[in-house]
Amino acid sequence: MWRLLVLLQAVVLPAQLCEVPEEVAAQARTMSARLLGLAEDPAWEANPSIYVALRLADDHDLAFEAQYLARLKDAFQGPHSTSPQAAGQPKRPLPQPHAAPHGRAPGAHGHHRSAVAAGKRGRPSTGRLALQLLALRAACQPLDAGAEGHLVTRLKYSLETDWTGSQRHGHPLTNYYQYSLGILALCVQRKQVREEVIRRLLAAEQQDRFSLGHGHAVDTEAMAGLAFACLDQAQLARGALASELQEAVRNVSRKLLQAQGHDGFFGNVFSTPLAMQLFIATNTCESELAYNRARAALLQSLDNFTNPMAISQLLPALYGRSYLDIASMHCQGERDTLQPIRPVTQPPGPGNITVRLVVECPKRLCHHHVPYNQSVSVPTGSSLLDVLEAASKQGRHAFTFKTQDSLYGPFLTTVMKVEAKWQERRYWQLLSAPDTRLQTGIADYKPHDGETLILRLSKW
Template sequence: TEWPQTGRLALYLLGLRATCPPASPPRSLVTWLKYYLEEDWRGSRRHGHPLTSHYQYGLGVLALCVHHKRVREEVIRRLLTAQHHGRLGHGGNTVDTEAVVALAFTCLERGRLVQTGLAAELRVAAHRASRSMAETQGPDGIIGNIYSTPWALQVFLAMGTCQSEPAFGQAMGALLENLHAFGTAATMAQVLPVLHGRSYLDIASMHCQEEPDTLTPMDIEPPTEVPGHKTVQLVVECPLPWCYDLRLYDRLVLVPAAASLLDVLWAAAALEPHDFKFDTQDTPQGPFLTQVLGLEARQEKRNYWQLLTAPNMPLQMGIADYRPQDGETLILRLSEW
């Protein structure tokens, strides 16, 4: 059976609200998200956590709240209980999840979408999460990892503690020093609000009539079948101190003309001899490259697989979305953030 698309639909609804649409979201989307939240929780009876993750579950609650939709108390208490018992770590970075849940709690409490007693519990839980994130800050100012740091900063901003919380200034400094790491649309969406002193909660109270209305919708059609093939040069680089040889892989890969970068990787893995291997992790933003040629990007080593097109241009899309041109050279580089 297919797992619920809780996180993906939640992100879509958050983005939809941020564009100031002329009307409320289609009722079917809200209904689907509520359905996904219920389906997602079926996993807790077997695994002790949602089928997806508490991160995606929290995103779902946050998206409904931002659209001023009420959420059943039982749904909220599932997250409260998980936070209270320290179970938010399943399915990814704990800081990411704690931050998303704290934003959801703050949104529900401020939006007066819950009863007074529950609102008080949510306020306490959000402050507890904020303190926890401040305590996990490293000496370099990063909270969790560089990609979870914007989430933590959003919590400080949403709760109005950025002036009194020393961790805020240190984390913002670390973020500004590492902006080069935010090269995809998904990661930019997390960091841009923070750079403008905002959080995702602010889109719940946007006065859309005051917006300049400069956004124009894009009609994105699914890629059509393109006849023929294209050749892509696939390069894997691993600089010092992790590897002695900079270039670990360099080979031409023949793929269909409409192939994505992910298709290129699968085609390379199928070539004889089978010396190219890679691994990905599913996220709400799509598959994320985690391992190439047995080399794993690890948070504790502060590295990640950077995607570039030659000679040195970072890609603005993920591996499933980017479609290289014929003759293009793609570089997978183990990089430090």
């Protein structure tokens, strides 16, 4: 009898399994207000991930969301349009949490900056197209006419093009994270996905091919899990494929649980919200003690979330939602009550800090193994980007670098005239000596006095 009651409860109340306690809901509201404050600045490029996060929240500023959607659509106008990034126009990146301490206008940095999101292929990447499609569904926009309808075709084509990279290099041209996001977006739009396209991702998951050399596997694992869960729940696959998808979801869940550290995070603080989404999507939160531990750890670490893209990936999980919920949004009766919390610009200083900047590069790619190793002085509170700029203006030992804009902010592409080549799977890795990998990018990381920062040309 008791068993029957428990079973009945599980059938009647499935949605309550991932309930959000009031204290978590309050934190979620504050983070929504912060994201709104960051997104408000019209000088910054519109980001579909931010829009999706605002839409998945409980509280809204509906007029602002409508304007933001219009900006997103502008960026993808016309069947052959490229996004502003794709057109290669220098465009300001997303707002960084605090303005540079020396108060320069964003975009006025001395170094060269170009666009990364579309890559060098001159088209929006699979991931960007996918986020755009998710955003349109989150706005309850029909896709049948014009440019919007064309997006589905573009995304399907992009997934195929991406895969040509896999045949040649053993991985998609972009990465498995974007490939998964692409499948997820088609599924959320209830579009058929070719079996072959799904099977490629299933095979990569089975063969543990998601690691990018130095971590990042958890983010990708979670995104692939969300894609599998969506296909399964939407019944977009039948027969053997359907049972393989169910098994893949179980495998992903198991790997995410194994990736939980003593600190409670699945992977690190920034991959944890995506991993939580999988447990939310599969209604397995409360059955997993691990989920509650991860959420508790996250709530203690919200100060880490200052980058708007990171906040956008955090919010759905705080609200107990996943990207799969976008599929059932009705956009009616929403609470139009959200007030922005605007970012506070920190004044520079007081005083200066001194950090050591070291560049490491394999000898066959550079003349010297360590082409740069100098102390740099910057105002207290400066970012690593400020350090790089100060170094580039400093004395005889000229330091040079280039960045490209991305949804996460400026991505370091070239150091001392050495470009990290995408095709060779190289990137400029950011480390704090002797060997701690930074968890944020050059614009967000705030070095401390006496720290040694290493830019190391690495493989991923």
